[in-house]
Amino acid sequence: MADVTERMLGLLSTLQTGRPFSGDELTRRLNVSPRTLRRDVDRLRGYGYPVETQPGPGGYYRLAAGRTMPPLVLDDDEAVATLLALASLAATGTSTEGGIDDAATRAYGKLDQFLPARLRPRVTSIRASLETSPQHAPGVTAHQLSVVAETISEHEMIAFTYTNARGERTDRRVEPYRQVHHLLRWYLLAWDGEREDWRVFRMDRVTDVVRTGEPFEPRPLPAGSALDYLRQGLNKGKEPVRIRVDAPAATVIDVLKFQDAEIHPIDDQHTTITLALDSWQWLILNLAFLEADFHISEGADFAAACRTFGERLMGATRT
Amino acid sequence: MADVTERMLGLLSTLQTGRPFSGDELTRRLNVSPRTLRRDVDRLRGYGYPVETQPGPGGYYRLAAGRTMPPLVLDDDEAVATLLALASLAATGTSTEGGIDDAATRAYGKLDQFLPARLRPRVTSIRASLETSPQHAPGVTAHQLSVVAETISEHEMIAFTYTNARGERTDRRVEPYRQVHHLLRWYLLAWDGEREDWRVFRMDRVTDVVRTGEPFEPRPLPAGSALDYLRQGLNKGKEPVRIRVDAPAATVIDVLKFQDAEIHPIDDQHTTITLALDSWQWLILNLAFLEADFHISEGADFAAACRTFGERLMGATRT
């Protein structure tokens, strides 16, 4: 009895010629019974190969090659971009069965079979010459993301188990609205009925997703986009802060150009910054780049965060 | 446990990427024991696929060029991964005409034609429900990357103009060896004949690539991999820093995801970070986000910067 995989590879090779073969002919080639041949054909179909048949006199099995690889209208750049996108995603994850990175790896290994013959040498040369830096990111399964996407489209509630950052598990039942990809993480924006509020979940902490079959009436999103809401969630509160800096206004404007702040010169060498603080860490980064002394005139919470972090920095350097 | 044939086809796809994979990584992807993996590799060898290995630290399995691949189909997860990869790459860049992100955006819009009809509803629902966060990264054209890949494969010298970080332009003529994707940037590892040494170039600073038609005799790479050499080059002249953090490794990995650092757990609640210091300000930002105590074990310059900035923060809060 031959190795099954070997036989399947042989059958694939035979069928990829695109010719029709009668069952009788295939059983002779493979040296198996007609029943086993039928199982083999079913097996190929299970893997996604579109094997066509026709019963009756002159009946046959045939691999519908034209449907496996439909004519592609990707131009050269698009094909290369697809390849590079897969290479990049393949390097992002934990190499777990079912993970997106695993699926991306396999797709990356197959892509040339879906491109016109003229692009194959290019794919081969890119693959041979490209290295990607591994990037650790929490695993999410392609299956879970696509199930959730379908329930969003169909306005169907889902239930799942959520594990928060401290390891506590809760069962949730929500209306799903958007999935967001942000800084190597996948998030779900959903309405939580029990809490009567919007919630953002990290998809790598979501397990045991179940489709409830229960439809919901869509409600308006809580912000312009799910991404906006996600960002707001990551930045709590907005404390008014005023800082006097020992630096010229022009310097301050240059360093704080990505910060939404009001900047006024006091004199040639001193400047006032006024802003609504959303992240003390990002403001500290800007102040670090300024490399100038400063004084916090307003903003007790920010001052407290600075004191705490300052103490921490001093403590870190003690031997 | 997957059907053996299915698993072998998946393993073939994975190995076809040309990358080296450790046994550990493959066992995780395939969800089998190490012993079974070894049998699978033997099985592939028996079918004529030349799988190379290297034992010892950094050991791996890799598929050498040789045997033709059987016809392969995209499974559901692979199709989803392709879609997500394109979505992610489309959001990464500067939206410049000709850039990879531009091509990825177009391919993302065309993916349906790529896929069997049964997957179309899934693609549609993912597209409708997914948002991706824009990520600014230096732009590179798909055309340039593929031209360079071809010259690497064909051992052909290229000429180009290079603009360094200070804006100075030089003409270069080099032997190209590898393109590397690392932390959102594309690099080229090449041998520079004039300088008689290896050089790493950022591809977004490379312009006016010209194929010279002149072949070169390949020389051995300067390190185990181009990525290793790239890391050494990027780290050259930077201060080695070692920090002990009172936080679990998983938390640290989460926060330092865009930092090129080695992160090792000491125990459940303590972690060591080892890195070459690029910018003390950016590292301080990461440490601020960690919200945990830490101690600097190595890196006198960094410690001094922390002390100075700590004093500045403390001074800023005095009334």
Next chain:
DNA sequence: AAGATGCGGTCAGGATCTGGCCACATCTGT
């Protein structure tokens, strides 16, 4: 030398495969 990788034999238990048999569906040619 220690440790991290790959290697291959052996075993018991479990899983899958096989050919034969059967009733059935579909198609073509007379």
Next chain:
DNA sequence: ACAGATGTGGCCAGATCCTGACCGCATCTT
């Protein structure tokens, strides 16, 4: 309409293969 030649899929008992665990070993790097 019918006969015959094709493909279809369930069921069964017996045979075969696969698996993880265990073990001792080889190779490579630091």
